[in-house]
Amino acid sequence: MLNAIWVLVRARLLIARNTFWRGKVRRKIGIGLLLLLVSAAAWGLYNFTDFVVRGINSPQFATLLREAAAQDPTLNLPADVTPFLQLVPSVVLFAALIMLVFSSFSSVLSSLYLAGDIDMLLVAPVPMRAVFIVKFFDGLLPQYLLLFALLGPVLLGYGQGMDYGLFYICTALLFLLLLPLLPAGLGALLVMIVVRVIPARRARDIVSILGGLLGVGFYVITQFVPEVAPRVANVQNLETLLQLNLPLLPSAWAGRALTAAGERDLPTLLVYGGLFTLLSLVTFTGCLLVAARLYYIGWSNMAIQGGRVRPKTPKRGVEQQTRPTPRFRGAAVWGALLPDQARAVFLKDWRLFPRDLRNLQQLIFPLALAAIWTFRLVTVDDTSAAAFPGEDAQLVRTIENTGSAGIAFFVCLTLANAIAGAGIGREGRAFWLLKLAPISGLHILLGKLALAYLPFPTVGTLFLVLLAVLRGATVGSFLTGWALLLLLGLGTTCISLGLGAAFPKLDWENPQQQTTFQAGCLSILLYSFYLLLVVAAIVGLPFLGAFLVGSFGADPRLPLLLTFVGWIVGVGLTVLAVWGGLYLGIRGLDRIEL
Amino acid sequence: MIGDNGGTDPMIEAGELQKQYGDTLAVAGINLAVYPGEIVGFLGPNGAGKTTTIKMLIGLLRPSAGVARIGGFDIQRRPLQAKALIGYVPDQPYLPEKLTAYEFLQFMAGLYRVEPAAAAQRGEELLRLFNLTERADELLGGYSHGMRQKAALAGALLHNPRAFFLDEPTVGLDPRSARLIKDILRGVADRGTSVFMSTHILEIAERMCDRVFIIDKGRIIAAGTLEELRAGGAGSLEDIFLELTGGAEEAAIAEALS
Numbered sequence: 001m002l003n004a005i006w007v008l009v010r011a012r013l014l015i016a017r018n019t020f021w022r023g024k025v026r027r028k029i030g031i032g033l034l035l036l037l038v039s040a041a042a043w044g045l046y047n048f049t050d051f052v053v054r055g056i057n058s059p060q061f062a063t064l065l066r067e068a069a070a071q072d073p074t075l076n077l078p079a080d081v082t083p084f085l086q087l088v089p090s091v092v093l094f095a096a097l098i099m100l101v102f103s104s105f106s107s108v109l110s111s112l113y114l115a116g117d118i119d120m121l122l123v124a125p126v127p128m129r130a131v132f133i134v135k136f137f138d139g140l141l142p143q144y145l146l147l148f149a150l151l152g153p154v155l156l157g158y159g160q161g162m163d164y165g166l167f168y169i170c171t172a173l174l175f176l177l178l179l180p181l182l183p184a185g186l187g188a189l190l191v192m193i194v195v196r197v198i199p200a201r202r203a204r205d206i207v208s209i210l211g212g213l214l215g216v217g218f219y220v221i222t223q224f225v226p227e228v229a230p231r232v233a234n235v236q237n238l239e240t241l242l243q244l245n246l247p248l249l250p251s252a253w254a255g256r257a258l259t260a261a262g263e264r265d266l267p268t269l270l271v272y273g274g275l276f277t278l279l280s281l282v283t284f285t286g287c288l289l290v291a292a293r294l295y296y297i298g299w300s301n302m303a304i305q306g307g308r309v310r311p312k313t314p315k316r317g318v319e320q321q322t323r324p325t326p327r328f329r330g331a332a333v334w335g336a337l338l339p340d341q342a343r344a345v346f347l348k349d350w351r352l353f354p355r356d357l358r359n360l361q362q363l364i365f366p367l368a369l370a371a372i373w374t375f376r377l378v379t380v381d382d383t384s385a386a387a388f389p390g391e392d393a394q395l396v397r398t399i400e401n402t403g404s405a406g407i408a409f410f411v412c413l414t415l416a417n418a419i420a421g422a423g424i425g426r427e428g429r430a431f432w433l434l435k436l437a438p439i440s441g442l443h444i445l446l447g448k449l450a451l452a453y454l455p456f457p458t459v460g461t462l463f464l465v466l467l468a469v470l471r472g473a474t475v476g477s478f479l480t481g482w483a484l485l486l487l488l489g490l491g492t493t494c495i496s497l498g499l500g501a502a503f504p505k506l507d508w509e510n511p512q513q514q515t516t517f518q519a520g521c522l523s524i525l526l527y528s529f530y531l532l533l534v535v536a537a538i539v540g541l542p543f544l545g546a547f548l549v550g551s552f553g554a555d556p557r558l559p560l561l562l563t564f565v566g567w568i569v570g571v572g573l574t575v576l577a578v579w580g581g582l583y584l585g586i587r588g589l590d591r592i593e594l
Numbered sequence: 595m596i597g598d599n600g601g602t603d604p605m606i607e608a609g610e611l612q613k614q615y616g617d618t619l620a621v622a623g624i625n626l627a628v629y630p631g632e633i634v635g636f637l638g639p640n641g642a643g644k645t646t647t648i649k650m651l652i653g654l655l656r657p658s659a660g661v662a663r664i665g666g667f668d669i670q671r672r673p674l675q676a677k678a679l680i681g682y683v684p685d686q687p688y689l690p691e692k693l694t695a696y697e698f699l700q701f702m703a704g705l706y707r708v709e710p711a712a713a714a715q716r717g718e719e720l721l722r723l724f725n726l727t728e729r730a731d732e733l734l735g736g737y738s739h740g741m742r743q744k745a746a747l748a749g750a751l752l753h754n755p756r757a758f759f760l761d762e763p764t765v766g767l768d769p770r771s772a773r774l775i776k777d778i779l780r781g782v783a784d785r786g787t788s789v790f791m792s793t794h795i796l797e798i799a800e801r802m803c804d805r806v807f808i809i810d811k812g813r814i815i816a817a818g819t820l821e822e823l824r825a826g827g828a829g830s831l832e833d834i835f836l837e838l839t840g841g842a843e844e845a846a847i848a849e850a851l852s
Binding site: 344 | 684
């Protein structure tokens with residue numbers, strides 16, 4: 001088996017070497033820069049941790065703490081911070097373990113079942129366990145990289161700050177190697193069980209959605225930090241942190257063992273370090289023992305799973321399909337505004353988009369954002385304008401109404417960007433169908449634009465109406481905000497769509513890689529610039545007019561004139577953005593060779 | 595031009611078609627002409643430039659030099675007119691996985707501007723012909739390779755192409771489906787469509803093709819009807835192919851090794 005493992009590892013190393021050496025110079029430079037950046041971050045983390053730990057450990061800090069405790073005894077400040085400092089490895093390892101638990105399922109799933117070479121390996125005369133071991137650690141590579149680049153410097157910086165020696169460093173490095181075995185082992189077992197029931201690709205989609213929801217949950221929590229933090233961040237709750245060092249958690253075993261290694265407490269190190277090592281190795285060995293059977297069953301199960309059958313109606317033909325179903329009617333009306341071929345592209349995308357769960361995942365975040373902001377608007381009193389007298393109140397109201405359009409715009413922009421940026425990339429290897437068809441690049445992009453722009457007149461309008469009602473906006477200011485929303489939406493969507501088509505990625509395996517780095521970066525730069533100019537023209541010019549009237553006694557009609565000029569400039573810039581975006585996209589589509 | 599058909603204009607035409615990748619000349623100045631109603635086989639060893647040539651003819655690749663015309667329209671200068679005449683089935687038919695076969699045909703009808711009622715009728719016929727009707731409500735992602743190939747064929751035939759290109763059309767198909775494709779190709783050719791197909795299966799080329807082009811190292815090294823090629827002395831198409839492409843020496847080595 002060792003020989004088989006070596007053969008597979010060697011092949012993996014050769015692939016990595018060839019990918020790097022035979023890759024483009026641009027890619028090599030990128031990797032070099034990334035390495036430099038990561039090294040700098042690691043170095044910074046190491047020094048920062050060292051600095052903080054030394055500071056907390058210093059006699060001066062202890063004196064400060066004593067003085068603070070003496071001044072206000074009700075604070076119940078601890079006299080000795082040593083127990084908290086000794087807690088650091090356990091807390092850090094606990095956090096890392098939790099992250100690994102959440103990420104290991106998806107990474108192990110991808111490497112064990114969704115790698116391109118699995119079929120070849122599993123039919124080769126190679127022991128199943130050798131394939132499992134190589135794929136298992138292959139899936140763990142990103143985790144190891146993160147652990148050694150981010151957690152490693154923290155642990156080593158902590159050891160340096162505590163004046164621990166070489167023995168601590170060796171133990172820390174060993175534990176970093178062992179740490180992912182437990183969560184990834186459990187994750188692998190779970191994966192092997194799950195793929196017996198659910199197709200691996202479907203499982204990945206579901207995990208992506210759950211991951212997205214987890215991220216949204218985390219974001220929601222951070223949004224309420226100002227309310228929650230003062231209640232949580234106090235000395236009493238600091239004591240509860242000590243529970244993370246209870247010897248029931250594997251992370252606490254590793255943390256205690258690390259501290260013991262630093263303090264040369266060999267019995268403690270042997271007990272807790274031994275427990276942690278044993279548990280990690282037993283879990284991994286357990287996986288290995290069952291892998292020979294479960295892994296193969298899961299893989300063979302994948303091979304026989306067919307596609308999902310859509311609800312079938314008797315005698316249903318293409319003719320009936322062309323008639324819009326109730327769910328499809330709205331899209332048909334919107335699509336009717338398009339030329340024939342663009343409508344075909346739009347209707348195809350309209351059907352495909354919601355069928356892929358991974359596409360929907362991209363929409364979770366902006367929708368959650370919209371929900372949070374709405375909740376905040378509902379719960380927070382609108383008194384800011386009332387606090388200002390006369391004309392100032394009007395000014396504040398104008399800013400608030402523009403802000404409403406801004407919030408609605410940001411939500412829609414996030415939605416539209418997710419759809420537009422990957423509009424062409426989403427076609428993937430099936431792009432040949434469009435390239436071969438007698439359809440112009442403009443019509444392809446129009447079809448894509450129809451779907452990507454949809455959030456603005458739908459979600460954006462609804463959100464704006466809600467904000468207008470909550471803030472008691474006038475019809476005039478609502479219409480102004482709405483027009484601004486639709487205008488900016490058109491410009492930004494065309495920029496994203498055009499750059500996505502100019503720098504497409506069609507050979508993706510993972511749908512999260514449908515857009516290229518160039519398209520993403522350039523889109524943000526260009527539409528930020530466009531937004532700045534349009535907002536400056538439409539919002540800034542009238543303010544300038546009001547300022548000139550108020551401060552320099554200019555003609556009172558000047559603000560109105562500048563409002564008019566601002567809109568003309570804004571529309572002009574949007575026409576330019578639409579033309580430029582589509583032009584870039586059409587040129588990009590022409591360049592694509594398959 | 596290679597090939598002549600009296601006064602009829604060629605449906606598929608290539609003039610000094612070239613494709614260069616860096617220092618490698620993948621296709622080195624190909625000239626060919628295929629006339630309406632002809633079935634032409636495009637043969638050659640692996641890496642000879644067959645797929646590259648087909649992709650340049652249909653506009654998926656831009657030629658480094660030369661011209662490709664479909665129905666008289668330059669595929670690079672008047673792509674929409676030329677593409678409206680083309681049907682193409684690749685060897686690996688990547689299709690939108692989350693569409694059903696019905697929806698896929700509907701999408702193709704929209705792209706090729708086939709009138710909905712006609713598309714519906716023809717779609718039904720094609721699905722029935724390829725034995726896909728029962729599974730036409732299933733997502734294409736769940737289809738086997740052969741079924742995808744058949745779905746791609748149905749999509750490519752929906753608009754009645756005048757120039758039909760197939761890259762290894764029988765790969766992954768069971769004998770029954772392979773036979774069906776042969777019959778279909780003969781049928782569309784009889785209705786005046788030019789069929790241009792690359793294949794490694796010489797038996798298919800021998801039985802189906804009116805003319806054969808043999809390409810090696812990016813150049814057409816032989817062209818004509820089977821009778822014309824046999825005039826050189828060799829017996830079967832396999833013999834002609836091996837003799838022209840140097841495969842005879844490799845066959846001798848293989849025999850010696852065995």
